[in-house]
Amino acid sequence: MKNIELGRAGDKVSTVILGLMRIPQLETVENVRSLLGAAEESGINMLDIADCYSKGKAEELLGRTFEANPGLRGKFFLQSKCGIVKDPFYFFDFSKKHIIDAVEGSLRRLRTDHLDSLLLHRPDALMDPEEVCEAFNTLRESGKVRSFGVSNFNPAQMRLLQNALDDAIICDQVQLSVCHTPMIDASFNVNMDNDPSVMRDGGVLEYCRQHGIAVQAWSVMQHGFFKGVFIGDPHYLRLNSVLDRIASEYGVSSTAIAVAWVLRIPGKTQAVIGTTKPERVKSSAKAGDIKLTREQWYEIYLAAGNDLP
Ligand SMILES: NC(=O)c1ccc[n+]([C@@H]2O[C@H](COP(=O)([O-])OP(=O)(O)OC[C@H]3O[C@@H](n4cnc5c(N)ncnc54)[C@H](OP(=O)(O)O)[C@@H]3O)[C@@H](O)[C@H]2O)c1
Structure with a gap:
């Protein structure tokens, strides 16, 4: 399994x-x-x-699993997210109070004293970057969160937040699979008069790469x-x-090839x-050991129904 810092x-x-x-x-x-045992066996050491x-309920069940298995929590880099409110209705909240209360709740449910990273889950249009910085500093200084990242942010939003933060944003978690490729389509169709040319994300992949921010692809097996x-x-x-043909060439499942496509x-x-x-x-997890060739990567992209200009 390939690792990154x-x-x-x-x-x-x-x-x-x-x-x-x-x-x-x-x-x-x-x-x-x-499930966690299978991850450990496969070299996966990070949970989201x-x-x-x-x-x-997901955090609660994971917390009970940690409690019942001493030593298990320490084997993983544990990442959680906050900022989505579901009651009394669905909205986003990056206020200092909400972020700190949310982390306290996560730690209680997870039966752990710290998160290795905390992500802001979906952009809050009312975000005050200085207030987020205060929340992050409080959480870092108390040892409750070690590092911070974002999810579903575009580069302008990351820049705005980063300017106010004392910590470097470590990752942006975004939807990306071979069947959900707007971030890639736009990079091919520059200055074209077609739908794939519409840059819907503002250049997330390029921004993250330039700034050493990890891109964490979610729903790698889903379309839509x-x-x-x-x-x-x-x-x-x-x-x-x-996917089946390339999977048989590597002796792995087509699922592994779909994951390897993202990792390439x-x-x-x-x-x-x-x-x-x-x-x-x-x-x-076998995807973590595979580096698709350029030809294989493009063939999969085209087979998913995409065109190149
Ligand atoms: N930041 C965000 O906004 C955001 C949003 C969504 C998700 N996430 C994160 O991303 C993670 C993954 O998202 P996801 O669950 O949507 O990812 P996913 O891996 O694309 O989907 C998992 C689902 O697909 C099924 N599946 C996977 N491989 C399959 C195969 N080869 N054949 C048939 N079914 C298959 C699984 O069924 P089985 O369980 O039966 O294998 C499961 O129901 C989440 O757990 C969460 O941590 C983040």
């Missing part, structure tokens, strides 16, 4: 991250322990979660916004056929996998 202390973390948004489906501590996943998995989907016959994007790129199946964790 992440965070203030330069921790070595795996390029494949285990995302735990869906673990409430697993219901028991034993099932979550098996958020306070809002199933309204805290949680519309479903493209593996085995009859709408993606050509893609599946290419230059820079500090990570893939957050969201499976709840230990066997699929192990097969997906």
Whole structure:
């Protein structure tokens, strides 16, 4: 498994991250322990979660798993997110009070004394960068959070926030899969009069690469916004056929090739996998050892239905 350096202390973390948004489906501590065991066995040493996943139930179940298995928490770089409010309705809150209260809640549910990183989950149009800085400083100085990042931010938003922060933003977690490529499409279709030329993200990949910020791809197996998995989907016959052929060349699953496709994007790129199946964790993790050739990467991009100018 390939590693990258992440965070203030330069921790070595795996390029494949285990995302735990869906673990409430697993219901028991034993099932979550098996999932984490598969991650450990595969060289995955980073976990991603958020306070809002199933309204805290995902963190609660992970926390009970840590409690029941002494030593387990210390094996992982643990990342959570805050800033999405679900009650009394859905909105975003980057106020100092909300950020600090959210972290206190996460630590309580996770039965741990610190997060290795905390991400601001989705941009809050009312963000006051100085206030966010105060919240981050309080959390860092109290030892409750070691490093900070963002999610679903564009470069202008990262710049605005970074200017006020004492800490470097370590990552931007964004949606990216072979079937969700607006960030890549725009980079090919510069100055063209077509839909893919519309730059919807402001150049996230280029900005992150230039500033050493890790790009963490979420929903690497989905098309659309949680519309479903493209593996085995009859709408993606050509893609599946290419993935299957390349998978057999490497002796891995097509899922691993889809993850490897994301990891081939230059820079500090990570893939957050969201499976709840230990066997699929192990097969997906093989992506961390694969570097697709340029031809393979382009063939997969085209087979997903994209065109090049
Ligand atoms: N920052 C953000 O805004 C944001 C948003 C969404 C998610 N995330 C993070 O990203 C993580 C991953 O997101 P995600 O769960 O949407 O990712 P995903 O890995 O694209 O999707 C996981 C889902 O796809 C299924 N799946 C995966 N591989 C499959 C295959 N080969 N065949 C059939 N089904 C397959 C899984 O089923 P099984 O469980 O049965 O394998 C699971 O239901 C989350 O856990 C969370 O940590 C972040």
